[in-house]
Amino acid sequence: MTVDIALTTAPLAVPAWTSVASKVFDLDITTGKQQELDAVQPGVAVMTLDNHDRRFDPLYAAGPYFGNLLPNKRMRVRATYGATTYDLFTGFVDDWPLVYGGPLMARSRIVAYDAFTFLARADLTGDPYRTAVLTDLPAVWYRMNEQTGIQMNDSSATATHPGQLSADATQNRTTGLTANIGATALTLDGVSFFTVPYNFTGTGDFAIEFWLKGPPPVAGAGTIVFGALGPGSNVLQITVDASGWYFVATDTSGANTITAATTSPISGSPFVGLEASTPHHFVFTRFAGHLYILIDGAVRSIELVNSGNPSLNTIGSKFYWTSNAGLGQSTIAVDEFAIYPGVLSVAQAAAHYQAGAKPWDGDKTGARIGHVLDAAGMPSTGRNLDTGQTTLGPATWTAGTKALPYLNRVAATEQGAFYIDHAAAGAFRFRDRATPLTATRSTTVQAVFSDDGTDPAAIHYSAPVLSSGKMTIVNTVTVNWAGGSVIAADATSVTAYGPLGKTIDTLLQSQSEAQSLADWLLAKHKDVFVRVRSFTVTPSAMNGATQDAAYAAALGLREGDRVTFRWQPQGLGTAISFATLIEGKHHVTSDTSWATTFWCSPADIQSYWILGTSLLGSTTTLTL
Numbered sequence: 365m366t367v368d369i370a371l372t373t374a375p376l377a378v379p380a381w382t383s384v385a386s387k388v389f390d391l392d393i394t395t396g397k398q399q400e401l402d403a404v405q406p407g408v409a410v411m412t413l414d415n416h417d418r419r420f421d422p423l424y425a426a427g428p429y430f431g432n433l434l435p436n437k438r439m440r441v442r443a444t445y446g447a448t449t450y451d452l453f454t455g456f457v458d459d460w461p462l463v464y465g466g467p468l469m470a471r472s473r474i475v476a477y478d479a480f481t482f483l484a485r486a487d488l489t490g491d492p493y494r495t496a497v498l499t500d501l502p503a504v505w506y507r508m509n510e511q512t513g514i515q516m517n518d519s520s521a522t523a524t525h526p527g528q529l530s531a532d533a534t535q536n537r538t539t540g541l542t543a544n545i546g547a548t549a550l551t552l553d554g555v556s557f558f559t560v561p562y563n564f565t566g567t568g569d570f571a572i573e574f575w576l577k578g579p580p581p582v583a584g585a586g587t588i589v590f591g592a593l594g595p596g597s598n599v600l601q602i603t604v605d606a607s608g609w610y611f612v613a614t615d616t617s618g619a620n621t622i623t624a625a626t627t628s629p630i631s632g633s634p635f636v637g638l639e640a641s642t643p644h645h646f647v648f649t650r651f652a653g654h655l656y657i658l659i660d661g662a663v664r665s666i667e668l669v670n671s672g673n674p675s676l677n678t679i680g681s682k683f684y685w686t687s688n689a690g691l692g693q694s695t696i697a698v699d700e701f702a703i704y705p706g707v708l709s710v711a712q713a714a715a716h717y718q719a720g721a722k723p724w725d726g727d728k729t730g731a732r733i734g735h736v737l738d739a740a741g742m743p744s745t746g747r748n749l750d751t752g753q754t755t756l757g758p759a760t761w762t763a764g765t766k767a768l769p770y771l772n773r774v775a776a777t778e779q780g781a782f783y784i785d786h787a788a789a790g791a792f793r794f795r796d797r798a799t800p801l802t803a804t805r806s807t808t809v810q811a812v813f814s815d816d817g818t819d820p821a822a823i824h825y826s827a828p829v830l831s832s833g834k835m836t837i838v839n840t841v842t843v844n845w846a847g848g849s850v851i852a853a854d855a856t857s858v859t860a861y862g863p864l865g866k867t868i869d870t871l872l873q874s875q876s877e878a879q880s881l882a883d884w885l886l887a888k889h890k891d892v893f894v895r896v897r898s899f900t901v902t903p904s905a906m907n908g909a910t911q912d913a914a915y916a917a918a919l920g921l922r923e924g925d926r927v928t929f930r931w932q933p934q935g936l937g938t939a940i941s942f943a944t945l946i947e948g949k950h951h952v953t954s955d956t957s958w959a960t961t962f963w964c965s966p967a968d969i970q971s972y973w974i975l976g977t978s979l980l981g982s983t984t985t986l987t988l
Contacts, residue, residue, distance in 0.1 A: 367391070367411065367439070367441050368381035368382060368384070369381070369384055369457065375437065375438055375456055376741075382429075390411065390953065390954040391409065391951070391953050392950075393408070393441060393452055393453045393950070394407060394949075394950045395784070395948055395949050396948025398948055399835060400895075403772050404480075406478055407786060408475065408476065409453045409455055409476045410473070412463075415462065415471050420462075421460075421472075433460045436456040436458075437456065438454070438455070438456055438457075439454070439457055439476045440789070440790070448916075450919040451788065452919065452951060454784070454790025455481075456476055478790060479792070480768060482767075483740055483771060486766060488545075488736065491544045491545075492723040492735060492759065493543070493716070493720040495739070496720075497716060503522070503525070503703050503704060505700070506519070506701045507519050508548055508550045508698070508700065514528055514529045516528065516558060520702075526561075529559075532553075537549070537550065541577055541643035542700060542719075543758070543760070545761070545762070549575070549577075550698050552684055552695060552696050554695070557685075558683050558684075558701075560681045560703070562681075569706050570704060570706065571706070572702070573646065573708065573716065575646070575699040575720065576646055577642065577644070587685070588684075588696065589684055590682070644659055645713075645716065647713040661716075723758055725757055725759075726755060727755070728752040728754065729753070729754050729756065729780065730751045730794055732759065733792075733794050734747065735759070736767055739767070740767040747792045748788065748793050748794070749794040750795055750799060752796045754872070773870060775794070776868050777872055779797045780799070781794070781795045783923060785922065785923070793923075795924060800924065800967070806924050808926065809927060810917075810925045810927055811823060811921060811925075811928075812930070813899065813901070813917075813927060813930065815930070823917055825899040826901075827899060827961070828898070828931060829896075829898045829899070830895065831895055834861060836889060837861055837892065838864055838865065838889035839854045839857035839863065839889075840864065840866075841865070841866055841886045842867040843867075843878040843881050844867065845873070845875065845878035848875070850879045851882065852879070852883045856890075866885070895964070895965065896942045899961070899962055900959055901959070901960050902914075903958050904957045915958075917960075919960075921946050923946055923947060923948065924946065926945055927944055928942070929942040929944050930942075943967040943968055944964040944967055945965050945966075945967045946963075946964060
């Protein structure tokens with residue numbers, strides 16, 4: 365067995381391993397889950413280290429690891445048997461506690477948790493828009509989230525062009541215009557403005573992007589301006605009139621600006637569709653001698669750029685709204701202003717709009733899990749995510765939502781499994797609901813366990829737990845979905861066992877989907893069914909070929925693997941055979957012993973859930 369800790373590298377960086385195996389007294393590892401209806405809990409490893417030379421003492425300056433005994437140092441446990449090396453655990457050291465049993469005996473009792481420890485504490489900010497924008501490398505990006513002062517922070521990668529609010533704009537805040545939870549936008553009232561100190565005068569392509577909630581088209585409503593010299597000599601100008609919204613960009617001053625104009629309201633009109641109550645996403649991008657106007661991810665107008673003035677000058681430009689005081693000094697709200705020193709394609713603009721208005725809409729469950737892992741700051745490598753069978757709507761959550769509960773909701777929606785695959789060096793693993801019916805390791809028996817001694821190829825086990833108790837009976841199922849909740853109940857089961865309910869929080873988008881899930885779960889769990897809960901294998905107590913097989917199973921079996929469990933009850937009658945799936949494992953090891961307990965669930969109770977059906981296995985079958 366090897367135990368390594370990445371003492372000199374950051375938790376999520378590429379690890380530089382230091383071996384501590386020679387200092388390990390004992391080790392206890394728990395991964396997966398113990399009951400089929402449970403959510404997967406963070407994997408945990410507990411080990412006792414010899415600390416007689418104080419090498420694991422954070423206070424000992426002469427120790428070889430001094431200064432590196434910090435929380436969340438990555439740790440891995442591996443075991444080699446025969447010619448095969450098995451990954452057993454990858455996690456992060458929670459603390460470096462010291463245990464003293466006298467003046468000459470000192471130990472450190474280390475507890476490490478897997479990457480779920482980060483997901484359990486990672487806030488979801490509701491900000492997939494940030495990922496979409498930063499991917500396309502803006503030169504300037506103002507998110508409008510400052511609550512005090514006149515400076516606007518530049519959130520681009522370089523962060524070198526902070527903007528400035530006019531003094532009367534510092535308190536003009538409103539709710540943000542994107543789906544970003546807790547964000548704010550800037551309100552412009554016809555007097556206030558913000559200045560952009562971006563020093564770009566190139567002659568190439570560019571893009572300007574912002575979100576806007578403005579007044580409805582009425583006669584003489586006002587003009588939205590972004591430019592250096594005011595109306596008539598600016599980079600961008602949008603005039604709001606009775607018949608719609610017009611775009612104008614002129615160059616009467618001779619400054620190096622683009623020159624283009626719409627002669628009628630921007631297409632997609634009547635632009636009365638830009639109602640005052642709805643935020644809209646604007647992109648103005650120059651490409652191949654034309655200025656493209658994109659609104660809400662779609663091209664609305666293409667204007668020819670004046671070839672005599674091909675360059676862009678935004679030095680000292682202001683963004684402001686000239687309101688018609690006679691119409692009640694109306695206001696506009698602006699948010700997420702950005703400038704790009706290159707083209708934003710139609711696809712990029714559409715992706716930005718989608719991320720801001722309907723983040724991740726249309727994701728399959730596997731893609732949603734990937735997006736949430738990104739949002740939680742997890743590495744992009746070390747992932748094995750099935751596509752998933754369920755399509756999700758836009759991502760929504762409330763402020764303070766943590767990543768792990770949301771990921772568990774995605775898994776519940778799919779009726780799949782999301783966990784840390786310790787057999788794959790701690791990779792994030794998502795199995796969709798079809799995997800148990802299609803994956804080779806789930807459909808083909810990986811090992812046979814028996815207690816009767818009649819099969820020489822079977823692996824002997826001890827401490828079996830078979831259960832038919834109420835923990836696995838559910839006779840009232842409530843499924844929460846995006847539009848409400850549905851209930852499925854079985855009166856016969858309620859009468860026989862009493863009310864035993866379970867509620868599933870999902871991201872399902874339709875009542876029929878939710879009802880199908882509720883009916884399937886009810887059919888699977890309403891009746892008593894004898895299940896193999898757990899059993900233990902102790903390879904260290906065996907020898908020869910039997911020991912080889914036992915170690916291969918103890919070290920190599922993983923979540924979702926199919927095994928056969930044979931049981932001879934009290935030596936009477938015929939042996940009973942169960943088809944089971946591995947749900948979790950518990951290793952207990954020391955210098956002289958190794959025991960592994962497997963937690964299981966039935967492999968074949970009820971055919972898997974298909975959307976729109978409820979009596980699976982009775983009147984329908986699964987077609988893949």
